[in-house]
Amino acid sequence: MTATLDLRVQVLPHGRGLPLPAYATAGAAGFDLICALPEGEALTLAPLARAAVPTGLAIALPAGFEAQVRPRSGLALKQGVTVLNAPGTVDADYRGEVKVLLVNLGEAPVVLERGQRIAQMVVAPVTRVHLVEVGNLDETTRGSGGFGSTGLDAAAISG
Numbered sequence: 212m213t214a215t216l217d218l219r220v221q222v223l224p225h226g227r228g229l230p231l232p233a234y235a236t237a238g239a240a241g242f243d244l245i246c247a248l249p250e251g252e253a254l255t256l257a258p259l260a261r262a263a264v265p266t267g268l269a270i271a272l273p274a275g276f277e278a279q280v281r282p283r284s285g286l287a288l289k290q291g292v293t294v295l296n297a298p299g300t301v302d303a304d305y306r307g308e309v310k311v312l313l314v315n316l317g318e319a320p321v322v323l324e325r326g327q328r329i330a331q332m333v334v335a336p337v338t339r340v341h342l343v344e345v346g347n348l349d350e351t352t353r354g355s356g357g358f359g360s361t362g363l364d365a366a367a368i369s370g
């Protein structure tokens with residue numbers, strides 16, 4: 212499989228002595244972020260506890276791009292651990308260490324270890340908008356309906 216879009220992203224050598232992350236397969240949308248706790252240290256996330264987990268990664272995204280920090284489905288399904296602010300946003304002008312805000316929504320404590328893959332990073336283009344103030348917005352069929360507004364007529368008929 213060939214990539215449809217290739218982007219060079221500058222990265223510092225891994226800040227905590229681990230290998231740089233890599234895409235797991237040719238078609239993977241994201242590369243896994245690794246828990247970069249100090250050697251010999253582990254972190255126990257009690258149920259409903261949260262933590263900013265270091266990844267050792269510091270990047271310089273080109274202008275016009277962002278990086279999203281997304282959960283790994285396996286970790287979420289098996290242990291209830293997900294990214295609290297998903298998708299986390301890494302701005303193009305951020306130069307600090309990327310951290311993963313994990314929360315344990317499971318019923319049992321979860322131990323996070325150095326080297327463990329804890330989330331994934333997807334780089335995406337950003338649309339920069341110019342807000343143009345107007346007196347009225349154009350009319351649409353939906354109008355201001357939302358939050359479950361569609362299909363209500365059909366439900367009323369069948370119900």
Ligand SMILES: O=c1ccn([C@H]2C[C@H](O)[C@@H](COP(=O)(O)OP(=O)(O)OP(=O)(O)O)O2)c(=O)[nH]1
Pocket residue numbers: 280296298299300301302303305308309310311312
């Ligand atoms: O999951 C995340 C989310 C953010 N960041 C870093 C990169 C990002 O560019 C910066 C700010 O993130 P955000 O804008 O989401 O946080 P904020 O609460 O608005 O802080 P700030 O006022 O610094 O923008 O923090 C991470 O490392 N991981």
Ligand SMILES: [Mg+2]
Pocket residue numbers: none
């Ligand atoms: Mg912000």
